[in-house]
Amino acid sequence: AQSVTQLGSHVSVSEGALVLLRCNYSSSVPPYLFWYVQYPNQGLQLLLKYTTGATLVKGINGFEAEFKKSETSFHLTKPSAHMSDAAEYFCAVRDTGFQKLVFGTGTRLLVSP
Amino acid sequence: DVKVTQSSRYLVKRTGEKVFLECVQDMDHENMFWYRQDPGLGLRLIYFSYDVKMKEKGDIPEGYSVSREKKERFSLILESASTNQTSMYLCASLTAGRVQPQHFGDGTRLSIL
Numbered sequence: 001a002q003s004v005t006q007l008g009s010h011v012s013v014s015e016g017a018l019v020l021l022r023c024n025y026s027s028s029v030p031p032y033l034f035w036y037v038q039y040p041n042q043g044l045q046l047l048l049k050y051t052t053g054a055t056l057v058k059g060i061n062g063f064e065a066e067f068k069k070s071e072t073s074f075h076l077t078k079p080s081a082h083m084s085d086a087a088e089y090f091c092a093v094r095d096t097g098f099q100k101l102v103f104g105t106g107t108r109l110l111v112s113p
Numbered sequence: 114d115v116k117v118t119q120s121s122r123y124l125v126k127r128t129g130e131k132v133f134l135e136c137v138q139d140m141d142h143e144n145m146f147w148y149r150q151d152p153g154l155g156l157r158l159i160y161f162s163y164d165v166k167m168k169e170k171g172d173i174p175e176g177y178s179v180s181r182e183k184k185e186r187f188s189l190i191l192e193s194a195s196t197n198q199t200s201m202y203l204c205a206s207l208t209a210g211r212v213q214p215q216h217f218g219d220g221t222r223l224s225i226l
Binding site: 042090101103104106 | 117122144146148153154155156157158161163171205207209212214215217218219220
């Protein structure tokens with residue numbers, strides 16, 4: 001069965017610093033991978049997705065993620081954090097051939113001035 | 114843009130009550146999902162539906178049931194609410210046949226007293 005591990009339930013950065021949120025997955029088949037963001041009192045919004053092709057995926061708000069098959073990782077990065085990036089971030093893997101998503105436990109990003 | 118609307122943002126009910134959470138999507142999506150979100154646990158799938166009148170159990174279906182009488186509407190039912198069902202509930206929808214992201218509603222924060 002697919003599973004997702006997000007290292008660090010909380011990550012703190014200063015405004016302007018690099019953001020790195022870690023995601024490792026397990027999958028018996030080539031995975032489809034997603035990053036979602038959740039702002040307070042809102043639902044989840046898609047940041048980016050990897051299906052096939054280029055392993056470096058660019059998303060909204062300056063975020064990007066790199067699919068590394070050898071490391072079974074899909075880490076999310078942003079070169080320079082902004083206060084508005086403070087939110088909870090979820091990594092998810094989709095069962096190939098199925099419509100279900102398996103989510104990680106989430107990482108809350110805190111951005112200080 | 115896809116719109117997934119959950120009928121209530123906040124709901125307070127009493128133990129033993131029968132509770133209905135409603136979700137409507139406006140994009141003719143075949144697939145619909147109900148998740149609950151708890152701190153430190155991420156999102157867990159309760160039930161999903163891939164067609165009208167069809168339903169499948171997710172990872173934590175106990176204490177819940179669902180109804181899908183029309184394609185655009187997916188209802189989650191707590192047969193006899195208990196305090197351990199206090200949570201954030203998120204509905205999502207997805208078109209079939211392609212690798213597309215799930216689209217989420219803004220969630221219903223349910224408190225069972």
